[in-house]
Amino acid sequence: MRDRRDAQVHVLVTRERTAGGGQAFTLDFFGLEDFLGQDDQLMFFTTQDDTNDSERSGFAQIFQMGLIRYAARTPLADRIEISHRDLSGTRQELSAQPEDDPWNFWVFRARFNTQLQGEDLETAKEFGGSFSANRTTDAWKINLGINVDYDEDAFTLSDGRQLTDVSRNNSFTTRIIKTVGEHMGVGFGGSAVTTTFRNQDLTWRVAPAFQFNFFPYSESTRRELTATYSVGYNKFDYTELTIFDKLEEARANHSARFSLDTNQPWGDAGVSYEFSQFLDELSQSRQVLFGNIEYRLFRGFFLNVFGTLSRVRDQIFLKRGGVTDEQILLRRRALATDSEYRIRIGFTYAFGSIYNNVVNSRFDGASGGFIRMF
The missing domain is CATH 2.40.160 (Porin)
Incomplete structure (x- = not known):
């Protein structure tokens, strides 16, 4: 959606740099139309060692978690499946005590x-x-x-x-x-x-x-x-x-x-x-x-x-x-x-289709910008 008035939930994403060199993302969920007044806030942290892919994966996860409460009140509720991941070997809690941090x-x-x-x-x-x-x-x-x-x-x-x-x-x-x-x-x-x-x-x-x-x-x-x-x-x-x-x-x-x-x-x-x-x-x-x-x-x-x-x-x-x-x-x-x-x-x-989510990366590779291809 390009305009919040077309949506039932508006997500406002802001970010700040953390002291450790990562990012702190704040996701504010604003309910609209049928969900008016049902607001929420979640946070997601990255470290300076995270790759772009791991940041995208973690961001998508917290985004989905925030939408669950709204999706549960729609006709799609009976099609939602909740699973639990084994967290062994994954990133540990980013907030540490001084005695835990060398x-x-x-x-x-x-x-x-x-x-x-x-x-x-x-x-x-x-x-x-x-x-x-x-x-x-x-x-x-x-x-x-x-x-x-x-x-x-x-x-x-x-x-x-x-x-x-x-x-x-x-x-x-x-x-x-x-x-x-x-x-x-x-x-x-x-x-x-x-x-x-x-x-x-x-x-x-x-x-x-x-x-x-x-x-x-x-x-x-x-x-x-x-x-x-x-x-x-x-x-x-x-x-x-x-x-x-x-x-x-x-x-x-x-x-x-x-x-x-x-x-x-x-x-x-x-x-x-x-x-x-x-x-x-x-x-x-x-x-x-x-x-x-x-x-x-x-x-x-x-x-x-x-x-x-x-x-x-x-x-x-x-x-x-x-x-x-x-x-x-x-x-x-x-x-x-x-x-x-x-x-x-x-x-x-911006105007036009709001339903086109196709990704086609042909001819999108890196370029110095000095020689024209088309």
């Missing part, structure tokens, strides 16, 4: 990637890597992360000159968050960043933070309304002299964010407002308004809207003397601006 809830991830590409007059090199260590329980949340990225582009210009541009972005981040009841969390975080784009040799920051959720965190797959506030101390070391004649400086700032996210039978929506300001110069600030919505207007027709608007007054890192034309064209350096915006509006419309 890793004590710690999850580690490492990544390295490289990309090389070139033509006669242009070459590009990209190297990147990351490492993270995370521990998440109901009471505490600890995140550590390291990211390293190196990009190099080389061009041969029409007059024979060689142009090479290098961009580096490295970071270390950490945060420790303590649960305080069903609606609140407090935390402390720190970071160290090197970025060519923002003219920063090294910037480090430490900051405590507080968040309040007007809904219980246990309902986060369906709705969240949060207010977050932090005060931080920042130390900046710049690569080149800034427009304020600084090579280094220490500044304190505060920031706040208010956000609403919801997943409903009619679609998904989210909106947030963010504000930050340097405490020693209140005019140096930034405001960001963000929103997105996917809304079902009528049968088979979805409206998709995404937008972000920023008021920028805090570019203290800009290099004195501006940037070169090459850096502008390659987008390797931040440019002075008072505002930023991005808007995307679209729609999808």
